[in-house]
Amino acid sequence: QKEVEQNSGPLSVPEGAIASLNCTYSDRGSQSFFWYRQYSGKSPELIMSIYSNGDKEDGRFTAQLNKASQYVSLLIRDSQPSDSATYLCAVTLGGADGLTFGKGTHLIIQP
Amino acid sequence: GAVVSQHPSRVICKSGTSVKIECRSLDFQATTMFWYRQFPKQSLMLMATSNEGSKATYEQGVEKDKFLINHASLTLSTLTVTSAHPEDSSFYICSASEGQTNEQFFGPGTRLTVL
Numbered sequence: 001q002k003e004v005e006q007n008s009g010p011l012s013v014p015e016g017a018i019a020s021l022n023c024t025y026s027d028r029g030s031q032s033f034f035w036y037r038q039y040s041g042k043s044p045e046l047i048m049s050i051y052s053n054g055d056k057e058d059g060r061f062t063a064q065l066n067k068a069s070q071y072v073s074l075l076i077r078d079s080q081p082s083d084s085a086t087y088l089c090a091v092t093l094g095g096a097d098g099l100t101f102g103k104g105t106h107l108i109i110q111p
Numbered sequence: 112g113a114v115v116s117q118h119p120s121r122v123i124c125k126s127g128t129s130v131k132i133e134c135r136s137l138d139f140q141a142t143t144m145f146w147y148r149q150f151p152k153q154s155l156m157l158m159a160t161s162n163e164g165s166k167a168t169y170e171q172g173v174e175k176d177k178f179l180i181n182h183a184s185l186t187l188s189t190l191t192v193t194s195a196h197p198e199d200s201s202f203y204i205c206s207a208s209e210g211q212t213n214e215q216f217f218g219p220g221t222r223l224t225v226l
Contacts, residue, residue: 032213043204043220044155049212088154094213096143098157098170099206 002027006089006102014110019076021105023089026070031094033065035074038086038104047087048074079109114138115207117218124195125226132190132221134205140185141207145215146178149202161188195225 003026013019021035032051036044048063050056050072056063062075072091076083086106090099114137124130134144142163147155159180160168167180179191188207192199202222206215 034214036217043217046214046216049214092213096160096162096208097213098145098147098160099155099215100157101154103154 002030002091002100004089004091004100004102006087006105008103009106010108011105012108012110013079015079015081017079019079019083019107019109021074021076021087021089021107023072023074023102024070025072025089025091025100027091027093027100028067028070029093030070030091032092033063033072034090034092034099035061035063035072036088036090036101037083038088040086044088076107081109081111083107084109113207113209113214113216115205115216115218117205117221119221120219121222121224123224123226126196127194129191129193130195130223132192132203132205132223134188134190134207134218136186136207136216139207139209141188141209142185143208144182144188145206145208146180146188146190147204147206149204149220155204158190192223195223197225199223200225 035048038044050063050065060077064073086104088104089102118133144161146158161182169175182188204220206217
C-alpha cells in the first residue's frame with residue numbers, strides 16, 4: 001500500500017525566515033514527486049515537481065529529493081504571510097498513475 | 112497554460128438524486144484525467160483514473176456503479192454521483208495531466224452537499 005507521510009503541524013515560522021517541510025513515502029517505485037499548496041476551501045496548486053535526486057530551485061522554493069532515503073522536502077526562503085497554507089506532498093509511479101497525497105503540513109507565517 | 116475548469120463549483124441536492132460534475136482542460140488536450148475526493152480535515156484521495164475513449168479505472172473501495180465517469184473527449188470528463196446520500200457530501204476535485212511531465216493540474220473543485 002502506497003503511503004505518504006507528513007507532519008501535520010502547524011508549523012509556525014517568522015516572516016522572512018526559511019520554512020522547511022518534509023515528506024517520506026513508502027513505495028520505492030515512485031518516480032515523480034510534487035509539492036502542492038492548498039488554501040482553505042480551495043483546490044491544490046502545483047508549486048514544485050522533482051524527478052531526480054538532488055535539489056531543484058524555482059524562485060523562493062527549493063525541492064530536495066533523496067530516493068535512497070525515500071524523502072522529499074520543500075524549502076521556502078524569505079517566507080511571506082501569503083505563504084500560510086497547507087502544503088501537500090504527492091507522489092506517483094508515473095505514466096497514467098494517479099497521485100498519492102500526504103495529509104499535508106499546515107504552515108503559518110507569522111508577521 | 113494548463114488551466115482546468117470544473118462545473119458546478121457548488122451544488123446542494125436531495126438524498127437519492129444524481130449530480131453531474133464536469134471537468135474540462137481549457138488549453139491542452141488531456142488523455143488522462145483524475146477524480147479525487149477530499150473530506151474535511153483530510154487529504155485528497157484518488158477515486159478513479161479516466162482515459163479518453165475507454166472505461167475508467169476505479170480505486171479500491173470506490174463503487175463504479177455509484178460514481179459514473181465518462182471521458183468523451185480529450186478535454187472533457189464527467190463524474191456523476193448517482194443516488195447521492197449525505198455521506199457522499201465532500202469536495203470533489205478533478206485533475207488533468209499534460210502527459211509529458213506527469214504534472215497534474217487541478218480544477219477549482221466542486222463542493223457537494225447532500226441533504
